[in-house]
Amino acid sequence: MAVYTEVTDEALAEFLTHYNIGSMVAFRGIAEGVENSNYALKTTQGDFILTLYEKRVDPADLPWFLGLMEHLAAHGLSCPLPVRARDGKNLNPLAGKIAAITTFLPGVWPRRVLVEHCEPLGAALAKLHLTGAGFAPTRANALAPDAWAELLAKSAPRADSVQPGLGGELAQMLHGIVANWPRNLPTGHIHADLFPDNVFFLDGEISGLIDFYFACTDIYAYDIAICLNAWCFEKDFSFNVTKSRALLRGYMAHRALSEAETAALPVLAQGAAMRFLLTRLYDWLNTPPGAMVTPKDPLDYYRRLRFHNAAQGPAAYGL
Amino acid sequence: MAVYTEVTDEALAEFLTHYNIGSMVAFRGIAEGVENSNYALKTTQGDFILTLYEKRVDPADLPWFLGLMEHLAAHGLSCPLPVRARDGKNLNPLAGKIAAITTFLPGVWPRRVLVEHCEPLGAALAKLHLTGAGFAPTRANALAPDAWAELLAKSAPRADSVQPGLGGELAQMLHGIVANWPRNLPTGHIHADLFPDNVFFLDGEISGLIDFYFACTDIYAYDIAICLNAWCFEKDFSFNVTKSRALLRGYMAHRALSEAETAALPVLAQGAAMRFLLTRLYDWLNTPPGAMVTPKDPLDYYRRLRFHNAAQGPAAYGL
Structure with missing residues (x-):
């Protein structure tokens, strides 16, 4: 269950102006994951996930993680694709944290493994x-x-x-x-x-x-x-x-x-x-x-x- | 932050067969609300909220709550509209609880009241x-x-x-x-x-x-x-x-x-x-x-x- 950092609507609206993904329609905290704060973000262009990286993640590692995800997604593996801001950056500051927007993946994780x-x-x-x-x-x-x-x-x-x-x-x-x-x-x-x-x-x-x-x-x-x-x-x-x-x-x-x-x-x-x-x-x-x-x-x-x-x-x- | 009841994907799939809202695309716990378990449910027909009523809510009150919401929504107030199953019921059992599906509302709640x-x-x-x-x-x-x-x-x-x-x-x-x-x-x-x-x-x-x-x-x-x-x-x-x-x-x-x-x-x-x-x-x-x-x-x-x-x-x- 994880939303450690609250993002004000003003801060989010400002953040989104740096991206080319339309304007905000909805924004809800997701009760999954334990390391970072995750939000479901719906814009006029679709569904995304907004992640704010919390203290357990070393900021120096983030470019590597996002680079790997970008590589994997580009080569056909279905994983979240980091969305780049207009200036090309995929990591940007929000609410005092480093944040990234990634694409939304369909599906459901198995509560009971068969x-x-x-x-x-x-x-x-x-x-x-x-x-x-x-x-x-x-x-x-x-x-x-x-x-x-x-x-x-x-x-x-x-x-x-x-x-x-x-x-x-x-x-x-x-x-x-x-x-x-x-x-x-x-x-x-x-x-x-x-x-x-x-x-x-x-x-x-x-x-x-x-x-x-x-x-x-x-x-x-x-x-x-x-x-x-x-x-x-x-x-x-x-x-x-x-x-x-x-x-x-x-x-x-x-x-x-x-x-x-x-x-x-x-x-x-x-x-x-x-x-x-x-x-x-x-x-x-x-x-x-x-x-x-x-x-x-x-x-x-x-x-x-x-x-x-x-x-x-x-x-x-x-x- | 609230997801108290985990719903297995099999149980959810079975539950959805009773409704006329398409098949499941995604299902994520929502980290909001403190009384009930709430999930964002995406189907082939759109976005919905699935709520499982937890012990603080008296099941005898649920028809009144849902009736009021239905009345309000029918008369132009923007609030979640309970979705009725094929048999007309808007309350149905799921994962040992009583559950309801409602429509998804756009918007963001103000973290900082202005x-x-x-x-x-x-x-x-x-x-x-x-x-x-x-x-x-x-x-x-x-x-x-x-x-x-x-x-x-x-x-x-x-x-x-x-x-x-x-x-x-x-x-x-x-x-x-x-x-x-x-x-x-x-x-x-x-x-x-x-x-x-x-x-x-x-x-x-x-x-x-x-x-x-x-x-x-x-x-x-x-x-x-x-x-x-x-x-x-x-x-x-x-x-x-x-x-x-x-x-x-x-x-x-x-x-x-x-x-x-x-x-x-x-x-x-x-x-x-x-x-x-x-x-x-x-x-x-x-x-x-x-x-x-x-x-x-x-x-x-x-x-x-x-x-x-x-x-x-x-x-x-x-x-």
């Missing part, structure tokens, strides 16, 4: 990887394994208040994952946050991918591992191998996976679970009461992590 | 009163003065944690307001919650009024008093008499106010401040940590109430 969603998802992820390969600039993953120890250190003193022994257990697991982290796997631009609420479906097909603000240049198969975590567990944290098999089948139909990539799936999936566990743990311990966002339970990812720890190889994921 | 907003607001309020007069069914105001003592009693034991002495002071003020409450003033259907976020403007004119879920049959001038509280105080709680004069001028251009009505403005304004103070106080003391809604400071209305207590007559409001 097996039918997983093969198209895998296919879309592979297409994202292939299409992104033509975008030359790179962005290091700020939440890669070398950042986890510091992230854990911030939460460690209070981690045991979430679950007794959690701090020590995570430190141990983290050490193991980092020690086994694969090197020399194919890398490129990955979404790194392709959860169900970032994937729109329409009539059973994917109509668009959104929210590229964690995108970075990292191991392709790590992006698959994030999706395995985000799409293939049931509400009781049991792993649905039919879903993971469909996801991997969809992916491999467009981009083949090497033996080294599939062999690394368990540790990559452990790492993906660790990454979300650590940021959620931090948020859980640091979200002030009365904040507009309900922190998500970090232990959801502890349970996933335990599954991946027990995985003996790619067969655990249906390969 | 004097220019107040005269059109007053005019729209008078038109609402006049247009509503043709709707025969009535609904008693559940938050009328005779309900306040019970509301205060629920908060009284902890009221002093908000401000020392608050419980006793409110009990005393409440007693005075109820004793002086006017009888025999003109009554009819009132909005009873016409705050800035329920009034859309487009190009300087009002494009629509929304959120009729506190509407009831009560003193017309009480509705004005609610607007004086909601629209005419500045951020520092100073009263802007230029705004109230514009609001009253706009109102009186369409519906004359009797001497008895204007004479009652101070006590009606006290009552309006008390009503919002009491519900906010209750919410303040009873919103669990981690709730998706940030409770609003009840003392904002304590400060307004003190202004109205000092008002010597209608001149305080610019008459």
Whole structure:
């Protein structure tokens, strides 16, 4: 649920004079996304999304994110296309923040993930990887394994208040994952946050991918591992191998996976679970009461992590 | 910020088969309103709002609310028009709640109230009163003065944690307001919650009024008093008499106010401040940590109430 920054109608009207998209018809806050403020903007020329970037996003990264989206959209991937102002800029100040207007994508994100969603998802992820390969600039993953120890250190003193022994257990697991982290796997631009609420479906097909603000240049198969975590567990944290098999089948139909990539799936999936566990743990311990966002339970990812720890190889994921 | 109930895409698709409004194109939660769950729904036939009624709304009242909106819209007032399903019903079950689809209204609510907003607001309020007069069914105001003592009693034991002495002071003020409450003033259907976020403007004119879920049959001038509280105080709680004069001028251009009505403005304004103070106080003391809604400071209305207590007559409001 996210509208952190209120935009006055006067400020918005002034902002829109810099664009060539007609005049305002309606403007409503959107209760989705947790990092930035998003508004549905309707003008005389159509529907758009207005995003104000909040403090978690480094302004220095914004040109890269928007450049990637522009590249992907120009090459046929359905994702929000940043709209340029008359002066050519796609990032402009509004209400004390940096803001961008992007095109509106049709579709609905799946509140309940079904097996039918997983093969198209895998296919879309592979297409994202292939299409992104033509975008030359790179962005290091700020939440890669070398950042986890510091992230854990911030939460460690209070981690045991979430679950007794959690701090020590995570430190141990983290050490193991980092020690086994694969090197020399194919890398490129990955979404790194392709959860169900970032994937729109329409009539059973994917109509668009959104929210590229964690995108970075990292191991392709790590992006698959994030999706395995985000799409293939049931509400009781049991792993649905039919879903993971469909996801991997969809992916491999467009981009083949090497033996080294599939062999690394368990540790990559452990790492993906660790990454979300650590940021959620931090948020859980640091979200002030009365904040507009309900922190998500970090232990959801502890349970996933335990599954991946027990995985003996790619067969655990249906390969 | 409000999406309390998640609707699965399958449930929504099934729900839409009962309506004649085309098939789904997009569906996004709206971060506005605090009582119900609201979604922006785009279909192949246009834009709509889907509302799921949450626990604060009594289902028995819904036909009255929707009947009033239908009446108002049919008589030229711009408000959401409930869309009827093929079987004629405008209320239908969805995701375990009762839901309605209404038409989408253009416009933007004023984040910062300017004097220019107040005269059109007053005019729209008078038109609402006049247009509503043709709707025969009535609904008693559940938050009328005779309900306040019970509301205060629920908060009284902890009221002093908000401000020392608050419980006793409110009990005393409440007693005075109820004793002086006017009888025999003109009554009819009132909005009873016409705050800035329920009034859309487009190009300087009002494009629509929304959120009729506190509407009831009560003193017309009480509705004005609610607007004086909601629209005419500045951020520092100073009263802007230029705004109230514009609001009253706009109102009186369409519906004359009797001497008895204007004479009652101070006590009606006290009552309006008390009503919002009491519900906010209750919410303040009873919103669990981690709730998706940030409770609003009840003392904002304590400060307004003190202004109205000092008002010597209608001149305080610019008459």
